[in-house]
Amino acid sequence: MNIQINLDKDRIGNRSHLNYSSNQLLRMPCMIIKIYTGKSIISVFAGSRGVDRPKIRSQQVRDADVKRVARSLANKFKITRENIEVLYENSTENKNP
Secondary structure (H helix, E strand, O other), X not given: OOOOOOOOOOOOOEOOOOOOXXXXXXXXXXXXXXXXXXXXXXXXXXXXXXOOOOEEEEEEEEHHHHHHHHHHHHHHOOOEHHHEEEEEOOHXXXXXX
């Protein structure tokens, strides 16, 4: 099953009308969604002023539930769409919004 995630269409992440600088985005929580065949991994990281971000949660989910779980985690941790990264198993499809 080849799943495609569109953050705007699937309503993943909080939409902000403000323009954040790169320093502000680093201090806010972020999410990385890694899409594999069959199962996917959703990782949530805390904001940081340093180089490394501490991991809050990492969860393995089925392909059918990726969008639902990502939406609920993004709402729970108040993650903006600018801080969500989607990585695909095939590296040519990777996109960083």
